[in-house]
Amino acid sequence: MNTKFHKDRLPNPLEYFEQNGFPLVGQGEWRSAICPFHGDTKPSLRVRIETGAFRCLACGEKGGDLLAFHQKRFGMSFKDACIALGVWG
Numbered sequence: 001m002n003t004k005f006h007k008d009r010l011p012n013p014l015e016y017f018e019q020n021g022f023p024l025v026g027q028g029e030w031r032s033a034i035c036p037f038h039g040d041t042k043p044s045l046r047v048r049i050e051t052g053a054f055r056c057l058a059c060g061e062k063g064g065d066l067l068a069f070h071q072k073r074f075g076m077s078f079k080d081a082c083i084a085l086g087v088w089g
């Protein structure tokens with residue numbers, strides 16, 4: 001059991017995506033953004049603003065929360081992504 005991981009400290013998904021250069025378009029629970037995982041030209045990435053879960057309708061990249069997104073985007077380990085998002089320690 002890992003006691004150093006504090007998931008409750010994860011940033012608000014809406015603010016995280018906006019602040020990291022992924023403005024979310026649309027309304028409701030799932031919104032759209034430009035996908036960073038392929039050469040996207042239209043917003044193909046679907047993001048659930050409540051949890052940060054994401055799925056790209058074009059390239060199929062997906063994950064369950066902001067940590068998964070951060071890991072994939074920067075090629076980080078789980079721990080490094082936790083540190084980067086301030087939920088470790």
Ligand SMILES: [Zn+2]
Nearest residue numbers: 035038056059
């Ligand atoms: Zn994609």
